Amino acid sequence: MLATLLRGMERLAVVLAGIGGAIIVLQMLWISYGVFMRYVVGRPDGTVTEATALLLFPAAFLGLAYALKEDAYPKVLFLRDALGPLGQRVLDLVNLALMTAVGGFFAIAGVDATQRALESGAASEILLWPRWLFWAPGALALVVFTLYVVLRLAALLAGPPPAAGR
Numbered sequence: 001m002l003a004t005l006l007r008g009m010e011r012l013a014v015v016l017a018g019i020g021g022a023i024i025v026l027q028m029l030w031i032s033y034g035v036f037m038r039y040v041v042g043r044p045d046g047t048v049t050e051a052t053a054l055l056l057f058p059a060a061f062l063g064l065a066y067a068l069k070e071d072a073y074p075k076v077l078f079l080r081d082a083l084g085p086l087g088q089r090v091l092d093l094v095n096l097a098l099m100t101a102v103g104g105f106f107a108i109a110g111v112d113a114t115q116r117a118l119e120s121g122a123a124s125e126i127l128l129w130p131r132w133l134f135w136a137p138g139a140l141a142l143v144v145f146t147l148y149v150v151l152r153l154a155a156l157l158a159g160p161p162p163a164a165g166r
Helices: 002-041 048-054 056-061 064-069 077-082 085-120 132-158
Strands: none
Touching: 002 048, 002 056, 002 064, 002 132, 048 056, 056 132, 064 132, 077 085, 085 132
């Protein structure tokens, strides 16, 4: 069952990263349009800066779980490599526990911000787009990341103990 949950989270991580990639492409096109309008046509578009800035939050977090899936976070391996299998396992457990704590904190903050923006009806200053639309994808990504880390932690704890020796 744990393996099934992990595979499901990994698929969701790929979908969220794809959405994040699409947002980045949208930002690229919108910024290019803004540059064209400003310097070629001579009529700057006042929405470009706010729209692309608002899209930074969801784009920043939608790839978190995918980066964990691909083991793409920066690491300093000389200490880990110097340890035996038990030490490496302990270090991996500590790392995942820290990721759970930090991810959980930010997931709670993101969900709370989304809920507050939804309840208040807050909107962006120029475009008047509802702010919760920009908080919700980031909050979802943070919740998915945290759940994925917890599942990875559970899988590591449930796995076989490390072999003795090196």
